[in-house]
Amino acid sequence: MPTQPRAQVTRESIMVAAASEFDRLGYAAVSLSLILERCGVSKGAFYFHFPSKIALAAAIMESEQALWPELTRRWDERGLDALRTLIGSTTQAVEMISGDPIVRAGVRLSTDPEVHASGLRPQYLNWETLLTVLVERAATEGLLRPGVDPVEVARVLNAVFAGNREIAAALTGYADYVARMDQAWRVLLPGIATEEWLTQWRTASAGGG
């Protein structure tokens, strides 16, 4: 099928153009004609790939969402403790969000009230679930301070990721998102992890580990 690769290129160019406009303006402000203008694709070619603007938004969100189970699996395979897995995997996620327009747009669309109003499933609960699994594992591994509630910690982490994303997007075009999260971990960990874990962590960090 000689047309397959060309169709794939068209689909990809629609998604990249739409992603950069959704990321910049939000879902409601981006018209289909703006997207078509940006990628130089005809309306007919567009409808060959996507039945509607919301279907295109869903494809961008799916493409972003598909990254996280794979990322989680790779970090689980490394056999690190749950807190190191949590910090390592989320740092990599933040790097991926900062560097790729489709990932960025997927994250932004999943918090867009208009996208929610359309009936597409919100992404927050998934992130909160991923984070909760790791913080609960840290609890069973004995890495959390006494009295720390894993579900509350996961919700706060989720808020810190969302808030720093929004701030970094508005102020620096994502340039300092990774740095802001590094800073956030330094503030959050002393309230979450045991002294023993923190001492090991700081020694390893000071040694560049």
Next chain:
Amino acid sequence: MPTQPRAQVTRESIMVAAASEFDRLGYAAVSLSLILERCGVSKGAFYFHFPSKIALAAAIMESEQALWPELTRRWDERGLDALRTLIGSTTQAVEMISGDPIVRAGVRLSTDPEVHASGLRPQYLNWETLLTVLVERAATEGLLRPGVDPVEVARVLNAVFAGNREIAAALTGYADYVARMDQAWRVLLPGIATEEWLTQWRTASAGGG
């Protein structure tokens, strides 16, 4: 001047209608004609009050921003320690954001990339500044754990407020913003405050104080 009160009512109804649409859709997606339709005001009457859509957005943001110095002043006058002032004043701010469409829209507009692109001043730095002043005062009052950096704490707090606002807006229409922030304080404080302060705080909270 008998027309003054009526003009004031018109101006207010434009601002409320615009605020609820900006809050729902973001700045770029809301056309002037949608705003006029929502408040039932003619184009001529609109231009009597505001020269442009961005001037209207600026007025909404100003109205929101004007609340915080007054709120801060009132909490300072109570003579509480810096951490209690910080928690009390920010909790009240979160309640005000949750309950008032103009305040809500002001906060949302101040993080809107299109509003930033127009050259209006971002609000993040102001919040970060307000928070930094209080956390630095807590440091001089000896309320912070050794090794805690007040500027880093203020940036994380700012991210938690922004993130929980975004999450509460998307998932519950702000209904659980206050509850999410209460939860966040329980997770954050053990990493920030001294054991002595925390013990007093928990005793007072348990006693309903």
